[in-house]
Amino acid sequence: MNWFIDAQIMEQKTGYLSDKSNLWLELLKKFSIKDWKNNLCNRLFGSKKVRGTWWRKLLLLWIIGWFLGSLWIFWFMNSQAVEKRREMLASMCDERARMLQDQFNVSMNHLQALAILISTFHHAKDPSAIDQITFARYAERTAFERPLTSGVAYAVKVLRSEREQFEKQQGWKIKRMDSTEQPPAREEDADLENRDEYAPVIFAQDTYRHVISFDMLTGKEDRENILRARESGKGVLTAPFRLLKSRRLGVILTYAVYKSELTSKATPAERIQAAIGYLGGIFDVEALVDKLLHQLACKHSMMVNVYDKTNPDEPIIMYGSNMTNVGLYHISTLNFGDPIRKHEMHCRFKQKSPLPWLAITTSIGTLVIALLVGYIFHATVSRIAKVEDDYRQMMELKGRAETADVAKSQFLATVSHEIRTPMNGVLGMLQMLMDTDLDITQEDYVRTAQASGKALVSLINEVLDQAKIESGKLELEAVPFDLRAVLDDILSLFYGKAQEKGLELAVYVSDQVPDVLVGDHGRIRQIITNLIGNSIKFTERGHIYLTVHIFEEVLNSLDKEVEVHSTDTLCGFPVANRRRSWESFKNFKLELPASDPSLLSTSSNHINLIISVEDTGVGIPLEAQSRVFTPFMQVGPSISRIHGGTGIGLSISKCLVGLMKGEIGFVSQPQIGSTFTFTVVLTRACTNSNEYKSSEFHGMIALVVDHRPARAKVTKYHLQRLGVNAILEIDPNQVLSRLTSGTSTINMVLVEKETWSKDSSIWPFIISKLKGNQLDIPKILLLANPTSSVKNNASSSMEYISTIITKPLRASMLQVSLRRAMGCGDGEHSRNGRLPQLSLRGLLHEKQILVVDDNIVNLRVAFGALKKYGAEVTCAESGKKAIGMLKPPHKFDACFMDIQMPEMDGFEATKRIREMEADINKQIECREVPVETFENVLHWHVPILAMTADVIQATHEECLRCGMDGYVSKPFEGEQLYREVTRFFKQPQKRIDNEVKC
């Protein structure tokens, strides 16, 4: 903006100088700089139209201002040039005039000197010392002294009375001087005779010899001159006239010669009286000025005119041609010593003044610059306006595109949702149709229809997800969940498919991953399901291996991981990238410094998980790898035909991972396999509830025999989840020594099917050896893939094997299998294995328990479950009934109370019961009633456990607030029941003991 302000100041200057100054002052008043800035701001953000006109006005003003400015510059410079020229002319003219005057004066002085000479030597001497010849010669020789005179002559005053004498003396007659000189007219002597006095020329320079004897008084000019000269006593000039001979302009200077010396105060009459002669000098002005000008160098550049301006109305030209009155001229007055005569010198340049190029170029240049600046300004402003316009347009388009996108997503969401509802009906009906009696063809049709319907629903679900994500409507839940359980679920989901294809499916979760995490397990499940689903689709042999680690663990073990042998994989097939290959690993490393320190150091509550799915499938072609995460993009068009699917899954997964603040990446080698890895950020839950940790196998030791460490690791992980300590053994030959030499008893041996088959002959030997040693024979369990037909292969040694555990391993399944295997073992082991159940049995045995639930099914289930543990169960259908039954004294040891019941819910019922108990306790304390009435119990407090379907923290707190002692989730789970019961059965007893002691 600086230049602009500068420009304005400039403009202001020029404007000030020009006659626009008033307008500018007004303008300045209007927009003082401060206002101007505001104004500018307003303009910038104000409406376009106003701004446009404003700029345009400013631009117009600018151009007009500069136009005027350049005009002024031209005028200014031009006038200066003219002034200079005028000054030059004046000085030159004055110089010439002065020189002319000087020279004239010199000549005049000399003439005067000549006059004195004559008066001295002609009149004062008698006889005269000067005659014509002397005079002529003298005059000739002193001519250089009088450069302006072309000739001199002397006439004497002759009175009429003296005429004759004079004529006689001279020897010639006084002649009359005529205006027309030739031929001299003698006839007019009569006129001459009548005159009082005469002034005949007696001496003359040689060139003017012809004037001798002419009476000067007869010449009009001469006469006047003579008369004036003798009156004034000074040199007197005639008006210029044509000289007799040369026909050139000239003037005659006349000096009077007096008889005697006269004082300066002498009157004209005295002077006239005293005059005796007249000396005349002829000035050939034209020639003289010419000569003078020749002397000066720049004669040619100037034109000089000399005028006699005695009569101002009729100037008589003395020198120079008639000149036109155009152009510059200068007048210098000439003083030739004659006060009556006035002379002037007019000078002008011969050439017309050249065009003022400098002024023209300067002004034009200024104008051009100003115009350019104006143009730049205009261009800038219009460009800005254009860009702004474009921007606005773009914003509008962007808005429209966004709304269109949102509309699309909404449309998709709505339509998908609307399709889903009737589809459910269709599928349901198809399902019902399946259950009716159909022949094979019909069943086939129905099955096909159902499969198609399911495919459509899953597609719609995916599209719905995508739409939801795109419209930003997808919100993540944050609920506590057990990641391991979720993974087990997923594994079981793919169990069938993996079995069909003969793939090994395994999951491994690092023990550093907390048991309970807070996050959206549904979405994590979705992502993993997606990845595993893809892997299964494209894997024909080998394995699919799901691993979960926490971030730091992966980072710390990176160096080790690199060295892992390539064949050390789950099933022996080479893996594409050896787990976290360099490429994908690099990704994480990049991600690490950005997210890791902030997430992990600031709040330890955040857990950064790395979950990867490794397969040994066909891999993704290199050229397709770049668009794996693009929606609806599949490797090739044939893929969807062969494998089905929409190609939307990975895109959704990527979005979901993004929502969970994670990243997804993959590495794939064609024909070897792919590994997809993603990270998610979850929160650590404060509660810790591993349902399996407290299982009956806790503290047991298992020997895992597998020649593949990677696979053994998975087995170990699952065993550890059940609380079993696992020892890994690669070599079957070492098993025996392990079993016999170990300090601790090994409860079970898990042998991988493959390892078993490899060295099947060794096993009978080991077993017999063990039996021979009379040791506790540990249970031998075989881990088998579902495909490998167990019966055929292993028949030879089947008798030694307690159970075959079918992979994929899952905690619940492993638990069931182990329980089955261990349960049928000998007493020691069974006791060991059934510890919780037995303790539960011990705890609950013959306990009186009241179950309150309005739902008869629930009641029946709870009844069955508790009865199984040996409890005596009484049922009540409502809260009111329960209150009645729990009125002390009563026989119940505990009460399981449903929370949601009609009429009176569990909370209310519990409150009432507690009030009742408090009342009675108070009475007992105050001895108002005998203790015996209440079966000698000092403090009545029946443990009430809530049965709830939703285990959320709020409910838990609510339970405690109402005086409940705990809660069990409905339906019953053995482990939880055990935990709660131990807590609430042991405590009250202690409390009673304490109170008794008191």
Added chain:
Amino acid sequence: MESDRLQKLYIDFASVVFREGFLDNQYTQLQQLQDESEPKFVLQVGTLFLEDSGKLINGLRSILDQQDVDFEKLDACVRKLMGSSASIGARRVKNVCMAFHNSCKKGSKEGCLKCLQQVAQEYLLVKRKLETLFKLETQILAAGGSVPLLSQ
């Protein structure tokens, strides 16, 4: 052997039922509760559930048939149904009940009607499945086999 065939049939059928989500883990838990002392526990509970649920669904229908729907009463019924279906492990019924419950909370009669329809449908489906399972169980028991434990 007949019992083997029946057992295989039973497992196959059960796995389909599980995979399609009609039943969940809870059902296996119930099975585990069944022992010598109560050999027909699952059958009893299942029958109880089916009877009870049938009544409940009729109750729901009659509530919704009324001009002014008593949503609280409806919700109580739905919760009951949800509880019992959760107990038996009828997952799909339970899921629809949850949706039903939400509709009740919102007070949308339309949504409730839709849910009722679904519940009824799911109920019929799970009833058929359970009846088949029970039939197979009795057949297995009759053939002298033992009902296989279902994992998952």
